[in-house]
Amino acid sequence: MVMTGSRREELSVRRVRSLLAVAEHCSFSMAAQELGLTQPAVSQHVKQLEEQLGLDLLKRDKEGLRLSSGAAALLPAFRRFLSSNGAILDQLASLGQGAEQILRIASPASYAALFVVPVFQALRERFPNHILDISEIDDEESIRLVRDGDIDFGITSVFVPSPGLHFEALHQDFACVVMSEFNTLAKEAEIDDDAIVSQPMIRFPSGTTSHDWLSAIMERTGVEPKTIAEVRQLVTGFHMIRQNLGVAVVPEGAAKACELPGLTTVPLSNRSLIRTLGILTNDSHHPTDFERTLVDHLRNKSKVLAE
Known part of the structure; x- marks a missing residue:
């Protein structure tokens, strides 16, 4: 049938x-x-x-x-x-409470916490009845969401040139290793690839920056470290690291956004692993004043931090 x-x-x-x-x-x-x-x-x-x-x-x-x-x-x-x-259903509930606009975006959790939230707070007085709908995504799913019009724009480090889509770089951060303060490497000034793969790992999903960076380190060393756990949420992974169960390779922004007592962040000696985050938009999308203003503030915030 x-x-x-x-x-x-x-x-x-x-x-x-x-x-x-x-x-x-x-x-x-x-x-x-x-x-x-x-x-x-x-x-x-x-x-x-x-x-x-x-x-x-x-x-x-x-x-x-x-x-x-x-x-x-x-x-x-x-x-x-x-x-x-x-x-x-969520948007109907918000509109029923007097919202003028719901801006839908996707962003890695770390960028949302460190950049989007402060900018949104700064704009609340000017746009008091506007709602921000954030999906915490750090993989190629944001490309589909932007292409299909399911979100207004995406913040992503994953982009393949595609007709009708535009990517504008906003921010860069480097790879670092997050570990318990009781880890034997916690007092090191920096960590090389061999030291990383000698540690038990807390791993994040395929398609994320953290997963891709660990794969690159494994390819360079020819060593696959022991996996202790595979997790999807940064906070869960960081709490496991806090218990000294393992370490994780993550972007500096992720480490800063999820700081917890008892954790130590150590940079990699090899600075070749860089995450470039940018705004992904659909050429057919027409931004509102609220969206344009928020994006302009994100650009300015990124420029200030880069200087």
Whole structure:
């Protein structure tokens, strides 16, 4: 069965949410627990979605329960569907409270904390009824969001020249190593590649600057360090480092934005690892006065720090 044009607008948020929960946990029972539903209800949601799409979405084999190839191909679209629905509800709530504009941006957490937040605070008196919607992203996902118009602009260190997209460099920072103050290397003035790979590592996801830099160090040394944990959030990783479980290679801005008692930051002796952050925009996008003013302030703040 193929979904007809008249049925393309009938996708249910509940059904898609249930499918993604099952895919995340590889379990109907765990998905039901997360969603606060019964297991039969989650199973029914998935079955209804399969019937609507005319596609088997899940398969069970010797590896367990997982998405079918067709569902895997649709997974990014399903996630965007839920994200867009949530964004609409959030924006409606804000507009209902008198907001004049919601500026949607994506930014690495460190840049948002050190640059965007202070600038937004400085503009509050001039734009009191404007809301800033920040997605903390530090990978190629920001390119898609800008291209599709899901955000107004992105701050990113990842950019591949693409028709219709424009990248303007704003800020640079170098790689450093974050470690516990009790680490034997904590009193060093700088750290070389060999010393880094001798340490147990707290690693961040593929596609992030931290992951790419560690990969570069591993390639230079030919050594793969022992991985203690893989985490997605800086704060979680830094708390693990604080307990002296391992170290992490991160941008200086990330280390500064997530300073915690008991942590030490040591620069790399090899200064070739540089993160260039810039603003990514879509040529077809027309910025508002609030957006233009915020971007101008970000430019000025970056210039001051660079001087």
